[in-house]
Amino acid sequence: MKNFDTVSLSFCGGSHDHKHCIKTALNEAEELCLTRGVRLTEVRKRVLELVWESHNPVGAYDVLSKLSQESGKTAPPTVYRALDFLLEQGLIHRIESMNAYVGCSHPSEEHSGVFLICNNCGCAAEVHDSAIDQAILNKTDSLGFKTDQRMLEVRGTCPDCHSTQ
Numbered sequence: 001m002k003n004f005d006t007v008s009l010s011f012c013g014g015s016h017d018h019k020h021c022i023k024t025a026l027n028e029a030e031e032l033c034l035t036r037g038v039r040l041t042e043v044r045k046r047v048l049e050l051v052w053e054s055h056n057p058v059g060a061y062d063v064l065s066k067l068s069q070e071s072g073k074t075a076p077p078t079v080y081r082a083l084d085f086l087l088e089q090g091l092i093h094r095i096e097s098m099n100a101y102v103g104c105s106h107p108s109e110e111h112s113g114v115f116l117i118c119n120n121c122g123c124a125a126e127v128h129d130s131a132i133d134q135a136i137l138n139k140t141d142s143l144g145f146k147t148d149q150r151m152l153e154v155r156g157t158c159p160d161c162h163s164t165q
């Protein structure tokens with residue numbers, strides 16, 4: 001087995017128990033918020049759950065329409081505020097090029113987002129590799145560049161789509 005298991009889990013075709021991913025993510029979020037003394041309100045939790053529905057990034061509008069379907073008309077700011085909160089707490093990442101959000105599988109560790117995004121099925125797998133992080137930091141430091149936010153998006157074809165071509 002490659003040391004890539006959390007990454008390969010994220011490739012959507014890879015059959016795995018996704019309920020387990022959601023459950024783990026929600027438990028971790030609850031614990032984190034508790035330790036940080038911030039509130040994971042019902043809305044915030046539900047929004048997190050909706051983002052975690054799959055490993056494909058979801059747009060704010062999709063979250064909004066799902067939320068409206070299940071709990072009556074929801075105001076857009078409610079969703080945006082919840083997404084901002086989740087971003088701030090590192091529970092989700094924003095994929096700029098898709099204008100969409102995806103759940104983070106290791107929110108308790110400070111890290112940059114490195115994503116492998118499939119052009120075919122749209123899944124986004126987060127790579128957790130401190131060597132990449134460190135390499136970026138070393139480079140920016142040596143150039144005297146102060147980094148606020150680090151996010152890498154790598155485009156290509158995921159293993160699932162690759163094997164069916």
Ligand SMILES: [Zn+2]
Pocket residue numbers: 009010016017018019021022055
């Ligand atoms: Zn999963």
Ligand SMILES: [Zn+2]
Pocket residue numbers: 093104105106107111112113126
């Ligand atoms: Zn992450």
Ligand SMILES: [Zn+2]
Pocket residue numbers: 118119120121122123157158159160161162
């Ligand atoms: Zn794919």
